[in-house]
Amino acid sequence: MSTIARCEPVEQLVAEGVRELARCTRFPVAFGGLIDHGTVSVTNIIGNRTRSLDGLSVRPERGLGGRAMIELRPRMTNDYRTSRQITHDYDVYVLGEGLRTLLALPIIVDGRPRGVLYAGAWEESQIGGVTTAPAMGVVQRIGTELRVRDEVERRVREMAPAPVLDATQREDLRESFAELRSIAALLTDDALRGRIASVERRLLGLAAPQAEPVTEPVQTVHLSRRELDVLSCAAMGSTNAQIAAQLSLREGTVKAYLGAAMSKLDASTRHAAVTRARRLGLLP
Template sequence: MRATAQTGPVEELIAEGVRELAQRTHFPVAFGGLFDHGSVTVTSIIGNRTRSLDGLSVRPERGLGGRAMIELRPRMTNDYRTSQQITHDYDVYVLGEGLRTLLAVPIIVGGRSRGVLYAGAWEQSQIGGVTTAPAMGVAQRISAELRVRDEVDRRVRELAPSPAMDATQREDLRESFAELRSIAAMVADDRLRTRIEAVERRLLGLAEPQGAPPTAPLQTVHLSPRELDVLACAAMGATNAEIAADLGLREGTVKAYLSAAMSKLDASTRHAAVARARRLGLLP
């Protein structure tokens, strides 16, 4: 039986994590969720035999998951019913499903728990490092994705349209654009990359003078994502070595991308390439 209550991109991220948790730990049941109004609401469940886990909402310090969230480390028991190390607030859910072995792994972002993942079995099983290591890996991947999403959301809030933009604000906008390009270069999630690209387009729109029609890039000038990444960093005055470090590239590769961008933009220097890219609406 599968039971899920996905309502958006974050819930989809948890659902993917729950599926990966089951695959990597080989536990038959997996479930999890993120904080919502002071407790973790379970939004994804797979492998369950009953619907007993539906509606489970876990508060910090309560139950196995609550303890894991407070201690910021995995907690486990191979005999949930008799465990004296946890409170039994959620017995109706866990024992209702018949789970005996249970592992809880917190999802930690910025030093605090943002959610919890569970893996369980109906029979008694020994849980050790072989199981907890891959489970922690899944939680860490979700944490990394949440950090990127938080950063994107923060920049969207900070860069709301304003009636006018002075030189300092324009420079901040350009720095934000360059940083988003750097973040996007490290993201493997296609949906998240699409979301970041939407924010980038919004930043380009903010760079247009108020009341001016949007500038459409010439059809004959098309920069690849990597060429744009490199040029955005160069626009902030970064050296080839600094760009390479930011984007995880070799310095020679950076030079090649920059040379290609300059050629496409018919520019003899990186500064001329940046200026032309801005006129074409490719950079803010």
């Protein structure tokens, strides 16, 4: 049964893992840490005789631990000083402690390295399956715990309420949306129009959490591009003549588009049409 407790701080999670690794491997020294800004800073050390391991920071691909992280599997050496299978970037730390045998185990989450734990001894020791199997169990349990925490944090972020816009900010957002619709209406470049549409969707996303709840049966209302252009301008209080000038349309055409939008939204006035469009998330 794992000795790693749930819901403890990440630092404590690693500390417990280091202690458990020493117990299950019976190696006198154990240490490790998690990746932070691209490197593993060793934050927990037990059994050491000196302070040489203090400040050890391991980069992927470098040293025994870096190789373990890149290959996503345990790496070991029973004669660290003479090993030709690794880089020796960290000799001052490892040899300073006098370690000869060293085992490095990557902490893996969703196929990516998140840290590394080490177990070592001052004398040459043979490392076999009897040792590596329980050692891998330690890092796998840490990886599982980190994966669960990541998922919890993701769900919390998704559930977090969006920032509330004040009246001025909300009006600015609506004006920006109407201006974008007016600009897009004059474009012939479909790619550029698509980019503007992407921005519009983000603006709608900002407004959506504050939209008035729909108390009527949910219906699918589809407004044409031009109908939405006209309605977004009308939402800002523009007259038909002003909308016609903004969108380079005839005033009679504006009236026709506005009438079609009102009909689809089952609204008798342009104000009612704007209100319903906002409730349905068609306008911010």
